[in-house]
Amino acid sequence: MISKILFTVLLIVSLGFFSWNIYKIYYNIYLGKDVKRNDNKKHRLKTMILVAFGQKKMFKRPIPALLHLAIYLAFIITQIELIEIFIDGIFGTHRFFKDSLGNFYTFIISFIEILSLLALIATFAFLYRRNLLKLPRLNMNEMKGWPKMDANMILYMEIILVLCIFMMNSADEAIKIEKSNLSYGFTISSFLGPFLCSLDYNLLFIIERIGWWGHIIMVFAFLNYLPYSKHFHILLAFPNTYYSNLQKKGKFTNMENVTKEVKLMMNPDIDPFSVNNENPTDLESFGAKDVTDLTWKNLMDSYTCTECGRCTSSCPANLTGKLLSPRKIMMDTRDRLTEVGDNFRKNGKDYQDGKSLLGNYITEEELWACTSCNACVEECPVNIDPLSIIIDLRRYLVMEQSKVPNELTGMLTNIENNGAPWQFSPTDRLKWAEDE
Amino acid sequence: MNLRVPTMSEMIAKNESPDFLFWVGCSGSFDDRAKKITKALVKILNNCKVNFAVLGVEESCTGDPAKRAGNEFTFQMQAMMNIQVLDGYVIKKIVTACPHCFNTLKNEYPELGGNYEVIHHSQLIQELINQGKIVLADGGVYKGKRITFHDPCYLGRANDVYEAPRELIEKLDGELVEMKRCKTKGLCCGAGGAQMFKEAEKGNKEINIERTEEALELKPNIIATGCPFCNTMMTDGIKNFEKEKEVEVLDIAELIANAANL
Numbered sequence: 005m006i007s008k009i010l011f012t013v014l015l016i017v018s019l020g021f022f023s024w025n026i027y028k029i030y031y032n033i034y035l036g037k038d039v040k041r042n043d044n045k046k047h048r049l050k051t052m053i054l055v056a057f058g059q060k061k062m063f064k065r066p067i068p069a070l071l072h073l074a075i076y077l078a079f080i081i082t083q084i085e086l087i088e089i090f091i092d093g094i095f096g097t098h099r100f101f102k103d104s105l106g107n108f109y110t111f112i113i114s115f116i117e118i119l120s121l122l123a124l125i126a127t128f129a130f131l132y133r134r135n136l137l138k139l140p141r142l143n144m145n146e147m148k149g150w151p152k153m154d155a156n157m158i159l160y161m162e163i164i165l166v167l168c169i170f171m172m173n174s175a176d177e178a179i180k181i182e183k184s185n186l187s188y189g190f191t192i193s194s195f196l197g198p199f200l201c202s203l204d205y206n207l208l209f210i211i212e213r214i215g216w217w218g219h220i221i222m223v224f225a226f227l228n229y230l231p232y233s234k235h236f237h238i239l240l241a242f243p244n245t246y247y248s249n250l251q252k253k254g255k256f257t258n259m260e261n262v263t264k265e266v267k268l269m270m271n272p273d274i275d276p277f278s279v280n281n282e283n284p285t286d287l288e289s290f291g292a293k294d295v296t297d298l299t300w301k302n303l304m305d306s307y308t309c310t311e312c313g314r315c316t317s318s319c320p321a322n323l324t325g326k327l328l329s330p331r332k333i334m335m336d337t338r339d340r341l342t343e344v345g346d347n348f349r350k351n352g353k354d355y356q357d358g359k360s361l362l363g364n365y366i367t368e369e370e371l372w373a374c375t376s377c378n379a380c381v382e383e384c385p386v387n388i389d390p391l392s393i394i395i396d397l398r399r400y401l402v403m404e405q406s407k408v409p410n411e412l413t414g415m416l417t418n419i420e421n422n423g424a425p426w427q428f429s430p431t432d433r434l435k436w437a438e439d440e
Numbered sequence: 441m442n443l444r445v446p447t448m449s450e451m452i453a454k455n456e457s458p459d460f461l462f463w464v465g466c467s468g469s470f471d472d473r474a475k476k477i478t479k480a481l482v483k484i485l486n487n488c489k490v491n492f493a494v495l496g497v498e499e500s501c502t503g504d505p506a507k508r509a510g511n512e513f514t515f516q517m518q519a520m521m522n523i524q525v526l527d528g529y530v531i532k533k534i535v536t537a538c539p540h541c542f543n544t545l546k547n548e549y550p551e552l553g554g555n556y557e558v559i560h561h562s563q564l565i566q567e568l569i570n571q572g573k574i575v576l577a578d579g580g581v582y583k584g585k586r587i588t589f590h591d592p593c594y595l596g597r598a599n600d601v602y603e604a605p606r607e608l609i610e611k612l613d614g615e616l617v618e619m620k621r622c623k624t625k626g627l628c629c630g631a632g633g634a635q636m637f638k639e640a641e642k643g644n645k646e647i648n649i650e651r652t653e654e655a656l657e658l659k660p661n662i663i664a665t666g667c668p669f670c671n672t673m674m675t676d677g678i679k680n681f682e683k684e685k686e687v688e689v690l691d692i693a694e695l696i697a698n699a700a701n702l
Binding site: 064251252253254255256258259262263265266267269270290291318320321323324325326327328369372373374375376377378379381382395398399400401402403408409411412414415416419420423424425426428430431432433434435436437 | 464466468469471508509513516518520543551552598600624628633634636637644645651
């Protein structure tokens with residue numbers, strides 16, 4: 005009885021706390037500007053199924069893809085067992101589905117066991133790659149401190165989760181053998197169980213309970229750890245790929261507020277003083293200075309980022325020692341957003357803390373190193389677009405602060421004066437056809 | 441051979457209209473190296489009797505480098521002026537040898553009211569070859585040559601055009617050898633995003649050197665590309681390694697024009 009109450013309380017508290025954190029992230033994402041991503045539902049669904057469910061882009065790098073797939077499949081399939089654990093926990097039953105499902109139950113649990121074993125192996129491989137092999141993309145500057153700890157914590161938690169399952173099933177198997185000389189027939193625990201048969205019946209029961217409680221407590225802990233962790237991608241990967249940019253990657257967004265002004269400038273019939281005065285508070289700034297100037301999709305991107313660094317490891321600027329790292333752009337955006345969201349909830353939406361994404365988190369030097377080559381966008385396994393953030397920040401630098409590298413000022417002046425980025429006379433444009 | 445380069449204003453005066461507008465671009469008009477690419481393409485167009493025209497002095501920068509540099513004002517001013525000119529001549533189809541112009545005209549002009557069918561010159565040349573209009577000479581100049589193709593970002597990743605230039609290279613007698621980072625994984629030459637017009641930020645290497653090293657590992661005779669900026673960057677890279685005598689950097693249009701003895 006006590007365990008039933010304890011379980012129910014734990015369940016409610018953990019779901020409650022998780023919901024609160026989800027609300028905060030939802031609130032934060034909707035601090036972003038509107039962008040339409042509701043068209044073309046079929047194409048979007050297809051993208052989500054291929055990229056998120058199907059892990060399509062992961063397989064550009066087969067070794068981590070296979071390791072990741074093991075953990076991903078184990079995670080998905082374990083949800084079935086989790087339903088049983090919830091029912092058992094609330095109603096005090098033991099293996100609720102076993103009798104009604106019969107052989108299929110044996111099959112499912114065996115399947116879970118095999119995938120869990122593969123996931124366990126993958127987890128150790130990941131720890132090895134991260135900490136001993138020291139893969140460059142997993143050990144860059146922005147990964148020092150919390151991000152490194154976060155990544156390892158996730159792996160440790162996964163190990164505990166899997167070990168608890170095997171503890172529970174093996175002890176249960178041993179109990180079954182001692183009691184009735186029969187076996188559950190689960191692929192791995194029916195092999196491990198007999199090794200525990202020499203143990204005392206009560207001890208076996210305790211081991212089984214530790215496994216069961218250990219597993220479910222880890223599940224609750226993990227659930228509530230997610231919103232603080234890069235591991236949140238297991239949830240956001242799905243909506244984030246659904247709301248992917250479906251346009252050609254080379255197409256940068258059109259700034260409508262600029263279009264309005266340019267049309268005014270180019271139309272001699274319009275008196276500039278007669279328009280735009282109805283709503284003088286509606287003074288939009290150009291480009292992005294802080295996270296609230298970015299779109300909600302940029303912000304969702306930042307929470308979806310799992311810091312794998314495929315973007316940075318393919319970035320030509322980063323590869324040649326420049327400061328820019330697309331992954332850092334995403335991490336900075338997320339960290340700043342969390343800060344702004346907390347500030348707003350505490351002090352109201354007008355609160356200014358005197359900081360901004362541009363400047364306090366991301367420097368001009370990083371932004372000007374980008375070649376806009378789209379390698380980062382192409383690489384991202386969950387369709388994050390760091391380039392659009394970089395460009396929006398550049399736009400603010402250039403159009404609001406006039407902070408343009410000197411040579412680029414020259415280029416821009418040339419375009420304005422003579423219609424070419426270099427100082428050539430427009431009347432010489434066809435000279436190439438003459439000088440044979 | 442004299443090049444025939446009709447301008448739009450001449451065409452209109454004669455009450456004619458072209459099938460294609462050839463958008464030359466600033467590099468193709470002013471840069472000495474890129475002008476050769478422009479001429480190679482015109483030779484192909486002339487040879488295939490393609491009914492085309494250029495804007496000549498009425499052409500102006502598409503605004504691409506301004507947009508990448510974050511100056512949307514300059515970009516949109518340029519775009520709207522160009523759209524006025526293009527629409528004034530009722531242009532429907534555009535071909536260009538510059539992936540930056542290609543991308544901007546194709547993807548970014550429509551929202552400002554400029555709707556055209558835009559193709560990259562590699563796509564047009566491919567079409568002309570498929571139609572049998574270009575005949576490559578036997579025992580071609582590229583027999584046995586190792587050719588690698590450097591994907592321009594604004595043609596490849598930005599617009600998913602990977603095959604057209606490769607199919608052209610495969611038409612030559614040479615051997616197409618791929619760099620490890622090719623197609624979707626292609627490494628930038630370092631010039632995109634308005635970098636062409638500025639010094640690189642502080643780092644430990646120039647991007648074009650990194651890319652040239654990768655290309656040189658293949659011991660190619662030719663580095664082919666389809667972008668005047670990439671051409672400049674790769675040519676500089678080759679000079680840096682003092683390999684100008686062994687390795688040529690050529691545009692797709694030049695390869696085909698040479699192979700067809702134009």
